[in-house]
Amino acid sequence: MVPYAEYTAHKRVWWKEATFYQIYPASFKDSNGDGWGDIPGVLSKIPYIASLGVDAVWLSPMFDSPQIDMGYDISNYEAVYPPYGTVADVENLIEACHKNDMKFILDLVVNHTSDQHDWFKESRSSKNNPKRDWYFWKPARYDDHGNRMPPTNWRSYFAGGTWTWDEHTEEYYLHLYDETQPDLNWENDDCRRAIYSSAMQFWLDRGIDGFRVDTVNKYSKVVQFPDAPVTDPTSDVQPAAQFWCNGPRIHEFIKEMHTEVLSKYRTYDGQPVVTVGELSLTPEPQGVLNYVSAAAKELNMIFQFDITHLGQGPPGCGSKYDFTDWKLPEMKRIVEKWQTFIDGTDGWTTVFNENHDNGRSISRFGNDRPEWREKSAMMLALCFAAQTGTWFLYQGQEIGMVNAPMEWSIEEYKDVESKNYWREAVAVSEEGADPTRKERIAQGLQLMARDHSRLPFQWNTDSNGGFSSGKPWMRAHDLYTEINAETQEKDGGSVLSFYKRMLRLRKEHSDVFIYGTFELLDAENVSTFVYRKNFQDKTALVAANFTTSPQPLPPTDGMELLVSSYSKTTPSTLQPFEGRIYIDY
Incomplete structure (x- = not known):
């Protein structure tokens, strides 16, 4: 690797200067009235997306899935969830983006599959199945009284433990997320080759221009599976990220992914394909540079989540949704840290303050009261548009969508993480171990839950905001008659018009805004x-x-x-x- 100090200017590459627009397919546009957004719906809105001035579209998972975790539980990498459409529909969407001079990337979700994936069905069929070792299976432990216990005390990202008992083969399987999302065993060579073929090459061969790589630093586990130290005496499960995040073979795995697959493909116009990794729990710049140094040949850039985690407890622990008030200097220090860490290096950074896993930025960082929400939206757009790195926008951000109303019941929330945290909070409160947790977690979810970003896109003043002619899978925001794209397209002073203006200015002054x-x-x-x-x-x-x-x-x-x-x-x-x-x- 070339010493970082030898770099004085960043090489100009298409993805550094691009603005990416993330689409969450379930909530973008429903074309057939079944309440689910779909690929034909996205296709119908290509003129709108192109009119924003963005350079690339990132489509969140549309793969076949039981939808326990909204498509991040994939049952077949080579098929599309039927309510979303077909592989041919996605091919048409790729072509439409390219015709409008926009690149197109998909999510790559390969830390885990759904428990309905054929690979896992084979793996759990018997201890002797050839795919048994494609997932992590371990026998039970027993306490002094003969009670069965999981192999470790690790806490799941979605609350609860990381091990689920399988009655058929009488062993536990590992899942860092929901029990329906068993972790793939990247230690197994055959498993990795299958991932490369089914999850990557299948779609690269159809013309996509790269991937947003989900949970990219969790593929390598400490396979001795030690217990985590007890840091939460109220719980049987303990935060254990040190054993499954940035593990011992992680850089080897990602280098192999690049060398064997990504390096062999080009975008539709002959440029290198792009990767942006979801890199959680990596707080130090050097740790991030190890992934994004150009000389390392791993990832092009990553999402570092300090900015969207403002006010949250640490991920993967019971206090994630315990909101802690923060002050502006904290945000400034975070931005400074991740704006400057690439200085004098061959690495790159990203700019974002919304995605599908967080509350809306106006509600979190501005003020969503009626008199301030548009001003907050435009101020945030300006503040982030001038920052160095690749800018990522999330659907609805450009029209100033805000969190679900505080008056909504928690029962309106659909996300598996929200439900699990709420269920845990209710149980802990009622048992008396932490009597106030229920109230605290309710307040945290009302501000930071993933559900807020997943409300249907507000297109116009028609019922359900023009998202669907049927009943939406998730309730439309009460303010869709006030906040919607159609109204704002006719208003030169709207949030939408201001975002378009900032995108133009970012391109016109790319030297100082993007590379400065x-x-x-x-x-x-x-x-x-x-x-x-x-x-x-x-x-x-x-x-x-x-x-x-x-x-x-x-x-x-x-x-x-x-x-x-x-x-x-x-x-x-x-x-x-x-x-x-x-x-x-």
Whole structure:
């Protein structure tokens, strides 16, 4: 690997300058009235997507699945969940994106499968099956009283334990997520080859331009399977990420994936295909650089989740949805850390504040009250659009969609993680071990649950926001008549229009916005977020007010105002939730 210090400028590659638009297929557009979004529905909205000015589409899992975890529990990598459509529909979508000069990537979900996948059905059929070792199977332990116990005390990402007893073969199987999502054993060579063929090459051969790689740093486990230390005395299961995250063979596995598969494919216009990994629980820059250094030939970039985890407890533990109030300097330090970690390296970074696994950014980082939500949306758009790295937008972000109303019952929430955390909280509270957990987790879910991002897209003022003519799989937001794409497309001052403007400006000033170095100013200010971007002789100053009160504008030293999130600016003062960018050429 080339020493990081030898790099002084980042090589320009298509995916660095691209803005990606993530589509969650269940909630985007239903074409046939069955309540589920589908691929034909996405196809019908290609003109809208292209009009945004994005460069690539990321389609979340549409593979065949029992949908316990909304498609992240795959039963067949080479088939499409029938309510979504067919493989031919996806091929048509790939072609439509390419015709509109947009790349197209899919999710790669290969830490685990569904328990309904043929591979797992064979694996659990007998201890002697050739695919038995494609998953992790272990015999029971027994306590001093002869009671059966799981092989380890590890806690699942979705609450509860990571081991489920199989009566047929009388062994436990491992699942870091839901019990219906058994973990694949990457230690097995035949298993890895099957993954490469079925989950990757099948779709690359059909013209996709790369992958968002799910749970990418969890493939390698500590296979001695030790118990985790007890850090939660109230629970029989304990956080154990040190035994299944960034494991001993993880870089070997990802290098092999790149060498044997990804390096042999090109995009529709002859460029290298792209990978962006979901890299959780990796807090140190050097740990991330080990994955994204160009010389390492592993991943092109990763999602590091400090920004979306603001206010959350650590993932994989009982306190994930225990909300902790945070102050703006915490966000600024996170942004600074992941903006600057690529300086002088051959690595790359990403910019995002929404995805399918988090609450909406306006509700979390701005203010979703009626008088402030549009101003918050535009301020956040401006604040993030000028940051270095590849920008990822999530469906509905561009129209300012917000969290589900606080008045909604928890019973409206559909996500398996939300349900599991809620069930656990109720049990712990009622048992008296932690009497207030039920109330705390309810409040945390109302702000941070994955369900908020999965509400149906709000297209117009028709019933269900124009998402479906039938009953949606998940309730449409009550505000769809006020927040929707059709209304905003007709309004030059809308959130949608402002996002389009910021996308244009990001392209026009790609040198300083995308490739410029980041310099945080006034780090401890609790009201405004101010930073400079520098590229050769060009400088941009970004100032964003995160409060409902006017705040002093930092000195601009004769710089030219490029854009404000307000139509009219006030000298020396940032108005509530106003963002501005100044340029000095």
